Amino acid sequence: QTLIIAIAEATEIKLKKTQINRSSILKKAEDFYFSNLKSYITTQDLCEELKISQRTLEYIFKDYYQMSPQKYFKNLRLHALHKELQHKDKQGNLSEITQEFGFYHRGQLARDYHKRFGEFPSETFRR
Template sequence: CEELKISQRTLEYIFKDYYQMSPQKYFKHLRLHALHKELQQKNKQSNLSDITQEFGFYHRGQLARDYHKRFGEFPSETFRR
């Protein structure tokens, strides 16, 4: 922000205008997609909880809701396939 000589809030507005979502939602979106890809490719001997925590998801209930909303299935379903 200092280099651009704009406030953090102004940068957030610009970001939201461009991506149609806040920076926080955008990065959550990226993490969800990265997790989805990882669950599709992961060795099934791994622990689902450990994998989700690697991507910064610590609240399983919230993750399940967000993941299901985005992909139409729960993380455990993707992981089992």
């Protein structure tokens, strides 16, 4: 019985440390993404920055966000683009702005943007 209690306590401590470590990795990943919203960041770039394996990174994101790191970053960029397109004093044309956020395939962007916001980038831009 003492052995079972000792194992249970040790496992609980290990789980808490793992959770703290995962939270720390996730925070660093989010900071890196937010600092690079207008850059093309691959999963490999992020893994190198955080010094972790791609498998570990993907597991953490799936556990917290139920999506891959790349999908998470794409969603961040979509929201940043949406905010920029809503901005009253926008500079440049729609194509320049979308490319600034790393969206080069206009058809795919239109589908993803419409799915997320219920309108096309051009509609948001014109308002």
